[in-house]
Amino acid sequence: MSEQARAVTIREVAAAAGVSIGTASKALNGRGKLREETRARVMSAAERLGFRPNTLAQGLLAGRTYTVGLVTCDSFGRFSIPVMLGVEDALGAGQISVFMCDTRDDPIREQHHVERLLARRVEGIIVTGRRTEPRPGIGTGLPVPVVYAMTQSTDESDFSVIPDDLGGGALAVRHLLATGRTRIGHVTGPRRFEAARRRAEGAAGALADAGLPAAGEVLFGEWSEEWGRQGADILLRAQPGVDAIFCGSDQIARGVSETLRERGRRIPDDVALVGFDNWEPLAMGCRPPLTTVDMNLGEIGRVAAGHLLQAIGGAPRASGVLTVPCRLIPRESTRGNPADPAAASGGTP
């Protein structure tokens, strides 16, 4: 029906208001000395024509683009999405827009995207990933600052923001200890993942601090429900007296919970359960709802973006790794204390 509307230039606004382009610019930006009447005339013309100043042209002049690139290697997955939201939070306020690109884990594609972003004169780049495995940087000597979020660069002069997996593991175990558990097992992902090792390490540390032995070896396996089912079987056979299990992911915890139920162990009465990730659809779907460790992914994104803004603003370039604390989300799977039936019944005062 209606014709495709065209973008309106300041030239057209000036013409409509019967003033020069320069005057129109001043009126629109509240700069310079103008008669009130002129200013109003320009404003109303701009309003009427639906004028929107061209950010690109403004930037060309200012030598800025007010854009940053977001390169993700997680196919916009589970982990990088909340990070992105945090990034958007921190940048959106500063009128900075975000170009998104996904690498599909392909280094060629990644390089391609970086080139494209630089050609667009982004003022900085954020690289996000899945889990926190170190990865080669996207390049050295780039003309803009780069921050890695939820992934780390193998180059130590780069700057990375990742969750505090060590602290997260400790958080989980201290929570279990606080609810009266003493025989705590750990089922987690593959040993080759730094995240798995760090969480296990944090858990072990918290147990040691309490002067307690772990319930058996750490069971490294896969990041899957299936492994959770198997791992729980192995653990129950080796340590029948286990009264709590800390899992390296919510998916693993789901598998563990299934096996526990099938072996007739009640959660949390007989065995308490803690996951990791706070992946809500999984954690809330668990029976009972799963206590878990949240990595504060949004905060990681905000922190990363904040640092990028600093760097863009000329702050000395940071390097190394910054960790963001995790947060425990208590739910029913750790309610109560087996040594204290009153607490175990919950709720009633």
Place this chain on the structure above:
Amino acid sequence: MSEQARAVTIREVAAAAGVSIGTASKALNGRGKLREETRARVMSAAERLGFRPNTLAQGLLAGRTYTVGLVTCDSFGRFSIPVMLGVEDALGAGQISVFMCDTRDDPIREQHHVERLLARRVEGIIVTGRRTEPRPGIGTGLPVPVVYAMTQSTDESDFSVIPDDLGGGALAVRHLLATGRTRIGHVTGPRRFEAARRRAEGAAGALADAGLPAAGEVLFGEWSEEWGRQGADILLRAQPGVDAIFCGSDQIARGVSETLRERGRRIPDDVALVGFDNWEPLAMGCRPPLTTVDMNLGEIGRVAAGHLLQAIGGAPRASGVLTVPCRLIPRESTRGNPADPAAASGGTP
């Protein structure tokens, strides 16, 4: 350590090569008539200095920006992410970059983002959402084409691309019929969701085509595992002879599968199970792995982006709703035929 490198302009390249700016431009773009030697000199200078043509300046001249905006109301969630990947696929090839913005379901924020995108002179906008509920459009008479993907505008003159929920429901039921099931129940999400109603309608249609009655009423409820557990209980009580259950989502299917197991029904031997969404972590974690309907979200994104490109290229503006077919992903939860033990054992020829 190293100083922040600066972006290199064509002026610097020209100076380094000892030619004029115009000559440098020609050399770099392979235009005009130049001596081979000159061209080589410019190229090598550009190479050495790390010159990247400023896309914005090029665009300023061409009157284009080679960018589109992606507005999502799904917090980059489950559904919009694969759509985004499809969009990136289709646009990336055309050297078009994507600005991403998330509305957090806040109309004010949304309007804000749209304004910002228009000020950046994006050449088009894609709006993605969660599920396919109709929603008010982002504005009328906008200066650029808009396409809705995985959501639809209430304005019929807008153009939307959504999955064929009706066909998806039929697909699921026809698959169950093909494996020999005849008493098929349906547990799904809230009746207020068009997607739930359409899937149920498609399922009912396929049953009718086969001349079979449904196993009981459609059970509308919530999009949750918990409802899946309850729904299965209700269904088993009302229709003890049910031999297959089609679920409106994989989450619901997970809940249904739990109840089935607890009631001693084997999957797929006693009851076959089909989900919807193909949310892999859930579907693969199910025991046994879940047959489900995939909405081809990536394809939806590609189709939407393709249409946007057409519109940007000047094609007459499309309107109405385009549906993309769903695809059945067969897994263990529907393996075999209860009336045919040979087929039930699977694999062996």
Place this chain on the structure above:
DNA sequence: ATGAAAGCGCTAACAT
């Protein structure tokens, strides 16, 4: 108080 002109980085048309 308003207008004219330069310039941001680049390309295309025209001049040499």
Place this chain on the structure above:
DNA sequence: ATGTTAGCGCTTTCAT
């Protein structure tokens, strides 16, 4: 074959 110039949309001196 190479150089010069105008201009994309805008802001900012500097004249008037």
